[in-house]
Amino acid sequence: MKPDDKPPIDATARKPIVPNRLYAPYLEASWGFKNAWYPALFSSEVGENEVKGVTIASHDIALRRVKGRVHAIQDRCAHRGVKMSLRPTCLTDETITCWYHGFTYGLNDGTLKTIVASPDDPLIGQVRIRTYPVEERAGIIFVFVGDEDYAPAPPLTADLPIQITDDANPVAHILDAHVYVRGIHREGNSNWRIAVENGFDPGHLLIHWDNVIVAATDRRMGLGARPIAEDAIKIIDEPNGPRGMMNMYNTRAYKFFMENKVIGMKARGKTPYYARTSVYLPGVLLVEHWPVPGWAQYEWYVPTDDRHHVYWEVLVGHCRDDQERREADYLYDHFFEPLALRDFNDNDVFAREAMQDFYENRDGWNAETLCAFDESVIMWRKIAARFNRGIQDPPHRRGR
Amino acid sequence: MASEEPGEIERAGVPVTLRFEDGVEQRIVVARDEFVLDAALRQGIPLVYQCRSGICSTCVATVVEGAVAPAPGRAVALLASEIAAGRRLLCVSHAHAASVIREHYPSTLIDRRDSPEELAQGESATIRANVAAVEWPGATVGKLAIEVADGAGFDFQSGQYVRIKVPGTEQWRSYSMATTPRELPRLEFLVRMIAGGAMSEYLTRARVGDALEVEGPRGAFVLRPRRASHIFIAGGTGLAPILSLIDALRRRSGPRPPALLSFGCSSAEDFFYRDEIEIRQWWMPELRVRLSGGRAARAASGLLRGNPVEAIAVDDIGGVETDAYLCGPPAMIEAARRHLVGLGLNPERIYAERFVAS
Ligand SMILES: Cc1cc2nc3c(=O)[nH]c(=O)nc-3n(C[C@H](O)[C@H](O)[C@H](O)COP(=O)(O)OP(=O)(O)OC[C@H]3O[C@@H](n4cnc5c(N)ncnc54)[C@H](O)[C@@H]3O)c2cc1C
Ligand code: FES
Ligand code: FES
Ligand SMILES: [Fe+2]
Numbered sequence: 197m198k199p200d201d202k203p204p205i206d207a208t209a210r211k212p213i214v215p216n217r218l219y220a221p222y223l224e225a226s227w228g229f230k231n232a233w234y235p236a237l238f239s240s241e242v243g244e245n246e247v248k249g250v251t252i253a254s255h256d257i258a259l260r261r262v263k264g265r266v267h268a269i270q271d272r273c274a275h276r277g278v279k280m281s282l283r284p285t286c287l288t289d290e291t292i293t294c295w296y297h298g299f300t301y302g303l304n305d306g307t308l309k310t311i312v313a314s315p316d317d318p319l320i321g322q323v324r325i326r327t328y329p330v331e332e333r334a335g336i337i338f339v340f341v342g343d344e345d346y347a348p349a350p351p352l353t354a355d356l357p358i359q360i361t362d363d364a365n366p367v368a369h370i371l372d373a374h375v376y377v378r379g380i381h382r383e384g385n386s387n388w389r390i391a392v393e394n395g396f397d398p399g400h401l402l403i404h405w406d407n408v409i410v411a412a413t414d415r416r417m418g419l420g421a422r423p424i425a426e427d428a429i430k431i432i433d434e435p436n437g438p439r440g441m442m443n444m445y446n447t448r449a450y451k452f453f454m455e456n457k458v459i460g461m462k463a464r465g466k467t468p469y470y471a472r473t474s475v476y477l478p479g480v481l482l483v484e485h486w487p488v489p490g491w492a493q494y495e496w497y498v499p500t501d502d503r504h505h506v507y508w509e510v511l512v513g514h515c516r517d518d519q520e521r522r523e524a525d526y527l528y529d530h531f532f533e534p535l536a537l538r539d540f541n542d543n544d545v546f547a548r549e550a551m552q553d554f555y556e557n558r559d560g561w562n563a564e565t566l567c568a569f570d571e572s573v574i575m576w577r578k579i580a581a582r583f584n585r586g587i588q589d590p591p592h593r594r595g596r
Numbered sequence: 597m598a599s600e601e602p603g604e605i606e607r608a609g610v611p612v613t614l615r616f617e618d619g620v621e622q623r624i625v626v627a628r629d630e631f632v633l634d635a636a637l638r639q640g641i642p643l644v645y646q647c648r649s650g651i652c653s654t655c656v657a658t659v660v661e662g663a664v665a666p667a668p669g670r671a672v673a674l675l676a677s678e679i680a681a682g683r684r685l686l687c688v689s690h691a692h693a694a695s696v697i698r699e700h701y702p703s704t705l706i707d708r709r710d711s712p713e714e715l716a717q718g719e720s721a722t723i724r725a726n727v728a729a730v731e732w733p734g735a736t737v738g739k740l741a742i743e744v745a746d747g748a749g750f751d752f753q754s755g756q757y758v759r760i761k762v763p764g765t766e767q768w769r770s771y772s773m774a775t776t777p778r779e780l781p782r783l784e785f786l787v788r789m790i791a792g793g794a795m796s797e798y799l800t801r802a803r804v805g806d807a808l809e810v811e812g813p814r815g816a817f818v819l820r821p822r823r824a825s826h827i828f829i830a831g832g833t834g835l836a837p838i839l840s841l842i843d844a845l846r847r848r849s850g851p852r853p854p855a856l857l858s859f860g861c862s863s864a865e866d867f868f869y870r871d872e873i874e875i876r877q878w879w880m881p882e883l884r885v886r887l888s889g890g891r892a893a894r895a896a897s898g899l900l901r902g903n904p905v906e907a908i909a910v911d912d913i914g915g916v917e918t919d920a921y922l923c924g925p926p927a928m929i930e931a932a933r934r935h936l937v938g939l940g941l942n943p944e945r946i947y948a949e950r951f952v953a954s
Contacts, residue, residue, distance in 0.1 A: 217875060231851075578878070582878055583881065585852075586849070
């Protein structure tokens with residue numbers, strides 16, 4: 197007997213692999229990728245002896261700075277589950293105490309050192325809450341979020357954009373020695389993936405075409421760009437290093453559209469410019485030569501839960517001395533932040549929040565209709581599916 | 597004579613300690629002429645087993661101390677080297693003195709099973725399910741997808757199997773899940789088509805919505821919590837639990853270990869699931885793959901000539917810490933076990949599921 201003697205229910209032979217099957221793990225990652233370095237707060241936001249709470253990919257984390265060093269510890273008391281950061285209580289340099297009944301944990305390993313009202317309790321030494329690896333660099337506190345048994349954590353550089361070298365006047369890397377780093381973060385009311393995909397989307401220039409910064413600098417910004425050659429998108433897969441992809445706007449592999457005759461729309465502005473975008477795991481964007489040549493814009497879309505993220509917008513520039521720092525401060529305060537990080541990027545925030553309902557409630561990941569310039573969106577999804585270090589489970593499923 | 601009039605101790609049997617992988621110990625008493633497995637089940641200690649006749653090797657354990665030996669005249673599916681290393685099949689072995697036996701799985705593995713009594717009868721919960729799809733990924737392989745009834749409370753671990761009652765008959769057949777618990781309530785199976793086979797025949801007339809009776813989960817072929825490299829060897833539909841294990845490995849907590857999948861079918865024409873394997877290679881940069889198409893495979897097929905066991909070379913063994921998972925017909929498992937031990941693998945780190953015919 198051969199199974200094809202009689203046509204069974206579905207006699208289809210081998211099916212081609214459809215793209216969304218290849219990136220299925222990305223579609224599962226509503227709560228973000230785990231085992232990755234994420235920015236938690238700016239250094240300036242956690243003063244000496246202060247405690248601040250953050251939530252990253254469903255992990256509630258308390259940050260406390262003692263003698264200059266930041267510790268990251270689970271922000272959920274083992275006793276009754278309250279967040280310790282709600283009413284910070286620190287009685288010694290080595291511990292954090294829960295404000296409710298006084299469970300007191302060692303900052304270094306999370307073990308229960310004492311209970312204020314039960315100093316001989318048998319639980320002492322037996323219970324612990326988890327801690328997280330921390331790196332404070334360039335004025336940002338980064339936390340390695342994910343499985344406690346993911347050890348050792350990879351270096352922070354593995355989760356940051358690459359060092360740019362293929363450019364006559366390369367932008368600075370955020371960890372370079374002489375850099376100026378400043379920025380903002382704000383809550384984004386959308387899933388983190390929607391935000392990442394908007395960040396490097398070559399087809400979305402329409403939302404920016406009349407922005408103040410574009411008009412004021414007389415920028416010749418196209419209506420959009422579309423990959424026309426194989427090498428339009430470069431995959432970045434450094435050994436133990438950053439993994440991601442770059443839109444090669446500096447080559448002829450992308451075609452920029454300056455005019456659409458059907459609707460009679462033309463790019464304005466006379467000053468040519470070039471701002472290349474690249475995106476990395478776990479969701480970090482680099483825009484070279486933005487908001488002005490020589491500067492770089494970094495963006496993170498740090499998942500909070502499956503419907504919110506923290507949108508980080510950080511500018512990085514070369515800066516050798518105090519004189520240059522003062523100049524940079526002036527530019528940042530009166531130009532970069534108001535016109536680039538706020539006015540220009542507000543349009544991106546608007547677009548992301550507008551997409552949320554479709555992707556959350558209307559099966560958007562299956563119902564979307566992507567077009568030619570979305571090739572780079574698809575590529576990002578595939579790369580993210582391949583190179584992530586794990587998919588964050590929703591809190592109630594963790595550990596299954 | 598003493599043998600006619602057994603003393604107190606002999607009548608009661610000998611004490612045997614069962615030591616599980618997680619450190620838990622259970623003490624049982626094994627009567628003269630009683631098999632160790634039967635004694636454990638009788639005394640409410642659930643152990644994993646399947647055939648209860650020394651064929652499938654599911655019940656394999658290691659004697660650490662004492663004297664445990666197979667009943668005379670029983671053919672036993674173990675290599676001489678394994679017996680020398682203390683391995684015993686508890687379903688056909690007697691204890692001749694106080695002994696300590698090490699089990700190769702944690703005591704928690706079968707906690708979730710309903711009760712020791714049910715286990716002892718080889719029966720666990722029966723649930724209802726419906727056929728969701730039947731497809732033909734290969735010339736001699738059917739894919740059966742079913743959905744278990746809502747609220748049946750069915751759960752399992754990747755690598756386990758269930759028994760399915762062939763509709764319209766009183767016959768039960770065992771099939772390993774090719775999917776993981778994440779895909780519940782959907783389960784998928786890969787079924788080898790056998791001329792005149794009860795389940796094989798059924799698949800050709802199955803219709804979406806057909807009601808099925810399913811019993812399980814069963815089996816101890818599950819992922820061990822280890823970090824060293826993993827080798828998976830699958831023959832034919834033995835790929836089913838291996839795919840489930842690979843998907844579980846990808847989603848497991850902590851850094852992912854390097855892994856090698858060697859999969860083969862008896863001929864290039866019978867080969868199936870190349871796309872499913874390619875997808876997993878994309879998802880897991882650390883997964884290497886070897887595909888074999890039998891003795892007559894030609895280069896144009898993109899498959900290696902030979903079987904998935906021969907495809908493993910000494911360079912593939914990442915040291916004695918390597919774990920190997922084997923699934924397929926008993927002959928393939930025996931060959932693979934011999935081959936891997938020959939390449940220096942620790943026999944205790946070789947886990948297998950044999951697709952023995954019912
Ligand atoms: C733990 C376990 C898990 C299993 N998982 C799977 C699985 O995932 N996929 C799968 O395809 N099978 C699996 N099997 C085997 C499966 O249970 C059946 O034995 C097999 O599918 C044949 O069933 P059938 O009803 O089609 O044929 P049957 O009616 O059982 O057999 C028809 C005839 O073919 C003979 N026969 C049976 N098997 C073979 C064989 N392999 N080669 C040659 N002749 C044979 C029989 O002796 C009989 O004469 C598993 C077995 C075990 C013990
Ligand atoms: S809830 Fe924290 S001590 Fe009780
Ligand atoms: S149960 Fe012992 S060999 Fe099968
Ligand atoms: Fe934008």
